[in-house]
Amino acid sequence: MVSGFLSDNASGVHPRALAAIAEANDGHAPSYGADRWSAELGERVRDLFGPDAAVLPVFNGTGANVVAVQALLARWDSVLATTESHMVNDESTAPQLVGGTRIVTVPHQDGKATPETLAPAFDAYDGTVHHARPSAITVAQATELGTTYTLEELAALTGFARSRGARIHVDGARLANAAVRLGTGLREAAGDADVLSFGGTKNGLLLGDAVITLDPALAEPVDRLRKASTQLASKMRFVSAQILALLTDELWRENAERANAAAALLAGRLAELGVTPRHPVEANAVFVPAPAEAVPQILAEAPVLAWDATTLRAVASFDTTEEDVAALVEVLARHLAP
Numbered sequence: 001m002v003s004g005f006l007s008d009n010a011s012g013v014h015p016r017a018l019a020a021i022a023e024a025n026d027g028h029a030p031s032y033g034a035d036r037w038s039a040e041l042g043e044r045v046r047d048l049f050g051p052d053a054a055v056l057p058v059f060n061g062t063g064a065n066v067v068a069v070q071a072l073l074a075r076w077d078s079v080l081a082t083t084e085s086h087m088v089n090d091e092s093t094a095p096q097l098v099g100g101t102r103i104v105t106v107p108h109q110d111g112k113a114t115p116e117t118l119a120p121a122f123d124a125y126d127g128t129v130h131h132a133r134p135s136a137i138t139v140a141q142a143t144e145l146g147t148t149y150t151l152e153e154l155a156a157l158t159g160f161a162r163s164r165g166a167r168i169h170v171d172g173a174r175l176a177n178a179a180v181r182l183g184t185g186l187r188e189a190a191g192d193a194d195v196l197s198f199g200g201t202k203n204g205l206l207l208g209d210a211v212i213t214l215d216p217a218l219a220e221p222v223d224r225l226r227k228a229s230t231q232l233a234s235k236m237r238f239v240s241a242q243i244l245a246l247l248t249d250e251l252w253r254e255n256a257e258r259a260n261a262a263a264a265l266l267a268g269r270l271a272e273l274g275v276t277p278r279h280p281v282e283a284n285a286v287f288v289p290a291p292a293e294a295v296p297q298i299l300a301e302a303p304v305l306a307w308d309a310t311t312l313r314a315v316a317s318f319d320t321t322e323e324d325v326a327a328l329v330e331v332l333a334r335h336l337a338p
Contacts, residue, residue: 004317004324006303007202008174008259008284011317014204020245021206024237031234033057038240044247049187049212054219055198056211056226057239061173062091063231064197064209069138070099070229071195071213071221072167078132079169080121082108084144086171098229102132110279111143112153115160122164137161140171141189142178145278146263146285151182154191168192173199173209176256177283186252194218200243204255204318208239255318259284262316262325269329273337278311288312294335302331 004011029035038057045055058064065087069079081087083105087095095101107117122134139157142148149157161168170193172178172186179189190196195218198210211226213219226232233239246252260283267281270288278287290298292309299306305313314328 003303003327004262004320005314005328006305008315008317009201010303011204011319013206014246014251014255014318016245016251017205017242020241021238024241029237031236032232033236033240035237035240037237037244041240041244041247044244045212048185048247049214052214052216054213054216054222055243056213056219056222057233057236057243058209058211058226058231059207059233059239060201061086061171061197061199061209062094063226063229064199064211065091065138065169065171066094066099066101067222067225067229067231068169068195068197068211069095069101069136070225071218072136072169073101074133074135075100076129076133077135078102078104079136079138080104080106080113080118080134080166081138082106082111082113082117084108084111085138086140086144086173087138089144104132104134108143110147111140111145112147112149113137113139113157114153115156118157118160122166134164134166136167136169138169138171140173141191142174142181142283142285146283146287147280148178148181148282149191151184151188151191158192167194167215169194170196172196173202174256174283175199176203176252177260180253180256180260181282190214195222198243200246202317203246203252203259205242205246208233208242210243256284258318259316259320262320262322263314265322265325266314266316266328269325270332273329273333275332275336284316286314286316288314288332288336290332290336298331298335302328304328
């Protein structure tokens with residue numbers, strides 16, 4: 001039986017996250033973030049992201065992205081995102097319906113935006129009231145295609161954004177995986193972002209992500225938008241306690257290292273079959289080319305995602321094992337090997 005690759009939010013829950021929930025369940029505590037776990041989480045985030053950082057837990061990644069980007073825009077502004085971004089393809093109409101957000105898409109290079117791909121959208125703006133003003137850029141670290149921005153690429157994006165008067169949001173649903181790839185801390189892997197979405201669900205939590213503001217002027221707007229966007233949990237302690245556990249003793253890094261290592265092992269085994277992934281394997285996702293006629297049978301035998309007609313996506317999690325990799329390779333070898 002093959003398991004472990006449908007998505008990193010299909011995994012189980014890390015025992016330390018479950019233990020944190022159980023510990024927070026002892027007795028009553030103030031609601032809406034006035035509890036001790038939320039206070040401790042705030043201290044931990046300031047330790048990791050700097051003294052001006054503020055953390056605002058939310059229910060999920062969609063909520064984090066919608067709330068964070070809203071805080072960067074006036075009602076007449078737009079945010080730029082690549083055509084492969086999660087904001088464009090996987091948030092349904094939440095940015096528009098909940099956030100009233102206008103998204104302008106730009107081309108990508110292996111899932112990444114660059115100053116060169118972003119510049120035409122800024123250049124096209126004529127300054128009139130007839131068009132949305134480009135005022136923010138959202139990028140994913142790691143990207144939807146499993147690639148990771150280098151520190152130099154992040155610096156180039158930030159420099160470009162500042163030169164155009166724009167702000168930066170980082171969709172960090174897999175920020176931990178990117179940090180492991182880069183060999184950095186979480187703060188460094190986010191570059192000089194103004195605000196970021198921090199992923200927990202894809203890194204071993206039961207539920208809950210967070211918006212982390214790095215510009216202190218954004219903390220209050222995000223706090224108010226979180227409530228207005230129905231992302232404020234009344235029993236906040238259960239979300240905060242999990243994220244706190246993830247950020248304690250670098251559990252986030254341990255989980256991401258395991259997921260990245262499983263993806264790297266899968267890519268190496270595929271290379272032995274003569275199969276080259278569609279995109280560089282730099283985090284915990286492997287995009288496997290497959291003949292269109294083989295895709296239905298592979299999907300029937302292995303829990304992977306059909307990314308398009310000839311591409312399968314396999315995403316490793318914190319609990320993906322070497323045995324899981326071997327079982328998936330066995331299935332793929334029957335259908336992909338020359």
